[in-house]
Amino acid sequence: MRPLHLAAIFVSLIACVDSFGQTTQPIIAAQEGGATIWRIQTARSLYEIGLAGDGVVVPLYYGPKDGPTSVPTDRLNVVGAKIRSAIREIPFRGGVGEQVPAIEVVYPDGVRDADLTYDSSSIAQIEGQPGLQINLKDPAYGLKVSAYYRILPELDLMQRWIVLSNGGDKPITLENAQSASCQLPAGEYGLMHLAGDWAREFMPRSAPLTPGVKTLQSRNFQSFTTPPWITVCSDGADETRGNVFFASLHYSGNWRLDIAQSFRGDVQLIGGINFWDTALQLKPGETFTTPRMVIGFSPDGIQGGSRRMHQYVRQEVLPASFRNQPRPVIYNSWFATAFNVNEQQQVELAKIASQIGVELFVVDDGWFKGRNDDHAGLGDWIADPTKFPNGLSPMIRRINDLGMDFGIWVEPEMVNPDSDLYRAHPDWVFNYPTRKRHEQRNQLMLNLARQDVYDYLLDAMSKLLRQNNIKFIKWDRNRGLSEPGWPAAPREQQRAVRIVYMQNLYKLIDTLRTRFPEVMFEDCSGGGGRADLGMLQRMDQIWPSDNTNPTDRLFIQSGFLRMFPPNTMVSWVTDDNWHHAALSMQYRFAVSMAGVPGVGGDIAKWSGADRETAKKMITLYKKIRPIIQQGTVHQLALPTAGDRVALEYLSPDRKQGVLLLYTLRDPPAGSTDAERRTRVLHLVGLDPNAPYSVRNDPADSPEQILSGRTLMDVGMPWPIYGDYNCAILRLQKK
Ligand code: DGJ
16 A cells, blocks of 8 residues: 555545545545544444644544434544543553553663654555555654554444554664554443353353453463453443444454543543563564454444454455355264274264264374373374374275365474473473473473474474375364463563464464465364454364353353354264253254354264264255355344343345254243243344245244244244254245
8 A cells, every 4th residue: 555645635535525425435534624534434333533733643433423423513622622631543652641552662762652643644445445544653763653444344344453663773662562442432331242261161241331441361372261352332232232342353362452431431442462571672674563453333232243243254354265165064083082093993983974964074182193191292293103003094085985074183382291392392382491381281382483393383284284185174272371481582582472473373374274275274272262363364163162062052152153153163062961951962963053063972872863863964954054154143042141042044135044943941830021031033134025934944844924024023933842942943035
């Protein structure tokens, strides 16, 4: 993008406005009463920033474009007021700034205050979308800061990021560089985010915002406690109505999202890399680009925000190679065989898997050298010679002959002290020489910031993929970071270790994808410990949790679907039943079919009847797969709201739909109205004027024909009774 000076932009924009009308321009810059205003419009939102007379770029407005408070009446006064209150669009440490800073630097002479003022700007396409670039500079030291806005008007969201460059002649230390900050107008707000733990990931939690700062963050590379996603709800907004702002980060290392409300009521939303215990040296001529932050607006409540996220992930984030490809039905042998794998046993499982309709057979942990339990082997990525004396290829060929692709589990970032790799390179792990190397799951973490570690892993993974017909990698990561020391690096580089690690991890996966474009990747971190947009840029799907109990899974999946679309949500049917409830095979499959289903049970022990059910359910799934994986999802009844769960999936043209309905508990006769409220199911998103047929599949009751309006306004009777019952209904516009 070529920077243009503002004066030039006005000329070109005035011409555009005259020819096409102002509303067709997603981004305009205008002069109003001597002040410069940038106006970013999406389908439903307006974002305004201004240039104050003293060269400070200030936020003016973010919210609905037709809302009552939408456009400040006197922008000049607003600009003036912002200067007085020192609210900045790109907040930095320095002067009278009072926000959570996006930029904190230390200059070579020890000065820690920045003074960033407007330099230039340009409006031009960025990667095929309308874009704005605002350039600031601190002339005393040559620091340049460019803030980027890439707009996706139909999705009501923008990608934001910052590039810092050192145009001076001495190194500058970056102590903080957030991706973006924005201000929401003063008001009453609630915060909703996802919280959790291992095996209990993606649980929604909400609370009213009060003045002060709420920080969500990761400091050990893991995001079990909260993944990087937030929703800020305006007063009165709920699941389906009201104005909601949402944000997420394209980052898988340590990250932070701060939501800061002032006593006046306005809210700052800021996020990016967590610079806790981190600093970067920017040498003369060097630049640093922050990861992207996505910020969006929904006038349709929390779920409207989730649907925009889903579309965003599908259109913009997922690797292009498989973006629109159906995700295959998987068999994964982890729950059946754990570490005890061998060729004959896996092929026997594969025979049954192929009979029930599985498309991709995955051998999980346990296949590589010395891996008989979790105490040994990580790091040595060659087939275990006792388990696979002829290597993996004969087994893969037999699995391919059964009509299935083959996939394999790896955990490249880790090493067991009991491994050839560690014995040869004990210095390759994160460590401080004077501190204990804490193991988790008997493993240590390789320091991927080191070039030799990067080279080893690229070579080991490339050999594995080159020598075997592998079409799928499950990339696991089973511990967080401790003792983040990098003793071999020069002192001034050591605190950059977490950032360089992530840069190399991304480069490693990207390089493997370029070398092996036919291989799909699944993101796993002991379940959902690293589920974020940074991973989804290079992984095709996510394993959300190690908890495969179907009722728990309904909760985990409901939370997961707030952030990510169903074609990224993998869910296997296993034999695990943590709560000992009476769960039928149909129920277990119906739960896994809410996303990308798989089978993880010991199918060798399944009865003929169970295998027959599995085959029927997988056959049904393949018919509805395009609607489930690519459709619009509405969570009509949330597991957190009662004892029933209802999901509606609609094809983009609204002609076909699927309803997945589950009971957890059948409310007893004495229950309250509130407990029984989902007895009627109101559908959403249908064409009100068209008739729809509603029938269950496999069909065992006559189809009903009802208008879209009736299904939405009057609703349809809840069709299933009893504890742990389920139904899969299909909708077809007539
Ligand atoms: C943790 C994963 O979440 C499981 O699915 C499995 O792959 C194990 N690791 C294997 O060690």
